[in-house]
Amino acid sequence: MSCIVIRNVVLFTIDGQDRVYRDGTVVVRGDRIAVVGPSDQVGIPADAGRVIEGGHKMALIPGLIDTHSHSSLLRGVTENYQLLDWLPRYQLEHRALTEADAYYAALLSYLEALKGGTTCVMDMYRFMHRCAEAAGDLGLRVNLVPYTADAPGKDFFETMESTRQLIESQHGTQGGRVRVWVGLEHLFYCSPQAYQTAIEYSRHYGVGIHTHSSEQKEEVEAVEQHFGHKPIHLFQQYGILGPQTAIAHCVWLDESEIQLLRDTGTAVCHCPISNAKLAGGIAPIPELLQAGIRIGLGTDGNISNNNLDMFEEMKFASLLQKVKHYDAAALPASTMLRMATIEGAKVLGLEQEIGSIETGKKADLVLVDLSGPNLMPLVWERNPNGIEETNILWNLVYAARASNVHSVWVDGIPVIEAGQSTQLSEAKALAEIQAQTEDLLRRRDPFKATLTPVVG
DSSP, X not given: OOEEXXXXXXXEOOXXXXXXXXXXXXXXXXXXXXXXXXXXXXXXXXXEEEEEEOTTSEEEEEOEEEEEEOOOSOOSSSOSOOHHHHHXXXXXXHHHOOHHHHHHHHXXXXXXXXXXXXXXXXXXXSSHHHHHHHHHHHTOEEEEXXXXXXXXXXXXXXXXXXXXXXXXXXXXXXXXXXXXXXXXXXXXTOOHHHHHHHHHHHHHXXXXXXXXXXXXXXXXXXXXXXXXXXXXXXXXXXXXOSTTEEEEEOOSOOXXXXXXXXXXXXXXXXXXXXXXXXXXXXXXXXXXXXXXXXXXXXXXXXXXXXXXXXXXXXXXXXXXXXXXXXXXXXXXXXXXXXXXXXXXXXXXXXXXXXXXXXXXXXXXXXXXXXXXTTTOOOOEEEOTTXXXXXXXXXXXXXXXXXXGEEEEEETTEEEEETTEESSSOHHHHHHHHHHHHHHHHHHHGGGGGGOOOSOO
16 A cells, blocks of 8 residues: 655644644555654655655644534524524524535535635534535545434424434444534423433444533523523533533533533533624633633534634634733643644544544644745744744644645545645535525525524
C-alpha cells in the first residue's frame, strides 16, 4: 500500500504536550497516521504515492469537530427573534420536511463544513438515513442524532422507533465514519417515557444521548414553572446524565447544576454564536472548565448561526469570555484550538480515534494556507524561557477563516483539494440545492398560519 506524505508544514499536533513543529512532516498509510515528526527526521518513504509540499507556508491541524449542528436548507429566513419566539418559526421547516429536503440540507451543510476544515459533525435533524447518504457522498465523518419528540402536537419530529431503526441500519457504517446517537429535542417536547427509552437504547446499543437545555433565561424559568425543577436537575431525575450524554448550550446554569454535570461526567456542547444571535446569553465556560467538564464547540447550524465556520466559532467563544469577565487572557488560542479538536473528540467519545495528529490515529487532517494577507506575516520568537513561539497559533484562532482552508482529508481520503470538493460537482449540487429549497419554501408557507408554541 502506497502512502501519502505531507511535508514542510507548520504542524500543530494538539497532542498531550501541544507540540508544534515549525517544519513538520506527516506520513499517512491507509486511513491512519503512520509517522509524525520534524521534517529533518522523517524521510519520504520509498513507496510514497503522493507527496504534498507545504513550502513552509501551510499549517497542518487536526480536523475540526462541530459537536452540535442542525442541517438545514434555510439561512437568513428566521431573523430577529429570541429563542422561544424563534423555535416555532424554525419548526415550520420540519413540518414541511421530506426525505429529499433532508438529503439536500445535509449535502449543503456538510459541504460547507468540509470546505471550512470541519471533518466531523454531530448533526441533529430528521430523515437521517438520507443525511448518512449525503455524508457518504462527500466523505464527512458524522454523528447522526434524530430529532425525537413525543409530546402532543409535536408529531412532525422523529420517534423512538425511527431512532431505533436508524441505529440498527446506519450505526458504524461507511467504514465507521457514521455513528448514531439518541436525540431528545427538549424537555417540553419529550415525555418521561422518551427519556427512559433513550436510556434503554443507549445501554443496549452502546450509543450516546444528545439533547438541548438552558439556552435562554426565559426557557429555564418556563421549565421551573412547568416541572418544578431546574432543567439539569430534571435530567438527573430522568436518569440521562452521565458520560454517555452531551447537552447543547447550557448557558443558564446555577452552581448546583454545574456540580451535577461534573459529578455525572456529562459533556457540554458550547454554541457561542447561536447563543449570542438568539440573545440567549453567554455560557459560563471558564466555570465549566474549572469544574473539569468536557466541552466541545458547536455551530448550531446555518439557520441559527448563518454559517458553519468553526474558525469563527473559536474566535467568538474566546472574545465573549474576555469581555464578560474583563479578562484579556480568558480562553486563549491554545484552549480554543483544543476545544475545536481534541476536546470535541472527547465529547463524542472519539478521542482515541480523532482530534489530534498522533501516530495510530485516523488521518482526519486540514491544511491551512498561511500565505493569504489575513494570516501574514509569519513570526517566530523565543520567549524568556527559550521556547520558540509563533503568532500562527493566535492567527489560526483570531484571524483565519474557512476560506483559508486548502485541503482536507477524512480517513486519509482527500475530500477537499484547493478549496473544492473532490467527491462531487459543487456547481451541480448547489443548483439542485437551490431548486429543492425553493420547493421547500412553497410547501412550508401554509404552515405559517398555525405556529406551534414551545410551551402549551
